[in-house]
Amino acid sequence: MSKPQLLVAMSSVPDLAIDLLRERFEVEVFDFKQASKEEILNKVHGKFGIFCSPWHEIDEELIKNAGSSLKVIGTMSVGYDHVDLIAMKKYGVRLGHTSNISSEVIAETTIGLLIATARRFFEANHALITGEWKDSDIFWMCGRSIRNSIVGIVGCGNIGISIAKKLNSFNISQLLYTSRGEKPEVTIDELVEQSDFIIVSVALNEDTKYIINRKRIAKMKSHAVLVNIGRGELIDQDALIEALRENRIGGVGLDVMTPEPLPLDNPLIKMTNVVLLPHIGSSSIETRTEMAVVTAKNIIAVLDNSAMTKEVQL
Numbered sequence: 001m002s003k004p005q006l007l008v009a010m011s012s013v014p015d016l017a018i019d020l021l022r023e024r025f026e027v028e029v030f031d032f033k034q035a036s037k038e039e040i041l042n043k044v045h046g047k048f049g050i051f052c053s054p055w056h057e058i059d060e061e062l063i064k065n066a067g068s069s070l071k072v073i074g075t076m077s078v079g080y081d082h083v084d085l086i087a088m089k090k091y092g093v094r095l096g097h098t099s100n101i102s103s104e105v106i107a108e109t110t111i112g113l114l115i116a117t118a119r120r121f122f123e124a125n126h127a128l129i130t131g132e133w134k135d136s137d138i139f140w141m142c143g144r145s146i147r148n149s150i151v152g153i154v155g156c157g158n159i160g161i162s163i164a165k166k167l168n169s170f171n172i173s174q175l176l177y178t179s180r181g182e183k184p185e186v187t188i189d190e191l192v193e194q195s196d197f198i199i200v201s202v203a204l205n206e207d208t209k210y211i212i213n214r215k216r217i218a219k220m221k222s223h224a225v226l227v228n229i230g231r232g233e234l235i236d237q238d239a240l241i242e243a244l245r246e247n248r249i250g251g252v253g254l255d256v257m258t259p260e261p262l263p264l265d266n267p268l269i270k271m272t273n274v275v276l277l278p279h280i281g282s283s284s285i286e287t288r289t290e291m292a293v294v295t296a297k298n299i300i301a302v303l304d305n306s307a308m309t310k311e312v313q314l
């Protein structure tokens with residue numbers, strides 16, 4: 001009997017995951033990034049499952065085009081805002097993701113980005129390599145310490161909790177957070193108003209889009225440092241650029257932005273008080289390998305009609 005067909009949307013998935021999948025599926029690796037929409041739509045037809053990442057949009061057209069054979073989308077990510085959940089439900093397709101596997105490593109990235117932004121690492125490094133090291137001024141390249149500061153975390157899910165645990169060793173004066181689950185101790189408006197450092201680590205959905213909007217940016221302290229490791233659309237980026245231009249906030253560290261990849265003519269690129277990373281929150285070899293294996297197992301679970309390691313309830 002022939003095996004069901006599975007499409008892997010990128011060519012860099014490790015053998016460990018691909019080999020697992022090949023035991024149960026006819027696997028085809030087809031790099032969506034190198035193909036037109038039409039080619040992708042042709043390719044998905046007749047597939048049982050699709051193995052993807054946040055950089056592959058899974059919209060209704062794609063799901064519909066795959067036809068009734070499509071039973072599962074496995075995304076190698078915590079976030080699933082690139083998947084049309086309504087269409088998934090409508091066509092009876094299950095969705096697996098890799099929640100929690102990458103929380104620790106994303107928290108490591110966040111702490112790195114927070115310090116790099118607060119202490120101006122990239123600006124300082126640029127000054128050094130361009131011969132602008134000023135050893136005569138004791139306040140040259142001074143940033144702000146995290147110690148004794150108020151840190152606000154917007155979204156205290158698994159990643160937010162990992163960040164908070166790591167911050168615990170920094171001797172901060174207060175941790176503020178907002179979260180969906182329990183009754184938050186502050187409102188988001190109070191959090192942005194009171195924090196010296198604001199970390200956005202919330203999932204993107206209809207309720208959280210532009211959670212950091214123009215009004216909230218206007219409420220921030222003039223030295224506040226804002227870090228986003230969730231999704232670009234959590235922040236009104238145009239309002240953020242204006243605030244940075246007018247020096248109304250201290251600095252910004254972004255691992256996620258709009259759009260991705262960010263065009264080189266975007267004003268954020270040239271701003272000295274901005275640190276930009278190319279969405280590498282979970283980019284450690286160990287974590288990405290584990291995420292790929294769990295994604296493969298999630299997909300296989302659907303073939304076996306059993307529970308996934310992590311399934312999105314549609």
Ligand SMILES: O=CC(=O)O
Pocket residue numbers: 054076077078079080102281282
């Ligand atoms: O962006 C990364 C993820 O959602 O895992």
